[in-house]
């Protein structure tokens with residue numbers, strides 16, 4: 001997939017120089033309920049123009065509810081949403097927002113090129129077709145019937161539709177869930193290209209590697225609230241620990257009691273010790289063993305930080321409260 005080479009609209013247009021910019025997305029006190037279920041709990045979130053933000057959370061954390069409410073798809077129980085300073089409907093009407101929903105549909109029995117042409121016609125200044133198709137990685141699919149698309153191809157077509165008006169703000173709900181590794185990497189390249197050109201990209205994901213690789217800000221959502229908000233590095237630093245990895249074909253006795261060790265994991269003969277004091281753990285390991293094959297010491301991963309942050313909200317059966 002090509003890098004993004006086109007942006008018709010200045011993503012920051014309409015703002016006097018030197019004036020504080022209206023945020024791309026401003027959510028205040030958002031509360032979403034489905035019957036007895038409190039899906040979003042008085043959530044505040046401000047996203048400035050040009051930011052690439054991952055909404056990271058487990059199943060049921062409330063990510064889709066935030067995205068859907070931000071798009072004005074239903075009236076929330078409480079709170080306000082502004083997209084580019086406007087009510088959601090007005091911002092969408094003005095072509096300022098491109099969206100990709102988790103269960104986005106395509107008209108059946110149409111060809112990809114026809115659907116794209118139809119959506120591009122809505123905009124006064126749409127993204128040029130050939131470049132749009134190349135950017136979304138669907139140049140070879142324009143003659144294909146939408147019913148014959150694979151899950152990942154379908155997501156790319158939905159991405160092309162979201163980009164059709166070259167909108168300054170993109171709200172994408174799990175945009176890569178059906179893509180293979182190559183598709184996801186191409187998608188990340190596209191998102192980075194958009195961000196470099198000043199577009200604001202907000203995407204919900206479960207993929208920690210995706211959040212780490214693409215987003216300059218990660219918002220961890222759990223139980224309908226913002227649990228952490230910052231760069232991936234900042235969130236990782238919330239757990240001071242490191243991981244000591246090595247191969248250990250024998251029994252693991254005594255490892256959990258070593259100095260600094262806060263957790264033990266790893267599969268097969270690979271052992272992963274989470275430690276708050278890597279030096280003390282290593283000293284104890286070296287004193288107790290003759291060899292530590294494939295020894296590695298690593299900083300905390302976003303996954304560890306995520307699990308750590310959400311563990312307080314986890315009930316005995318593993319579900320997030």
Ligand SMILES: Nc1ncnc2c1ncn2[C@@H]1O[C@H](COP(=O)(O)OP(=O)(O)OP(=O)(O)O)[C@@H](O)[C@H]1O
Pocket residue numbers: 034037038039057058059060061062063064065066206
């Ligand atoms: N239409 C609905 N009716 C009833 N409950 C709902 C509905 N949509 C979502 N919920 C509930 O609201 C909570 C938040 O769901 P939401 O889909 O926003 O989470 P999510 O973080 O997007 O999850 P996932 O990663 O699984 O898509 C969950 O408990 C879910 O079961």
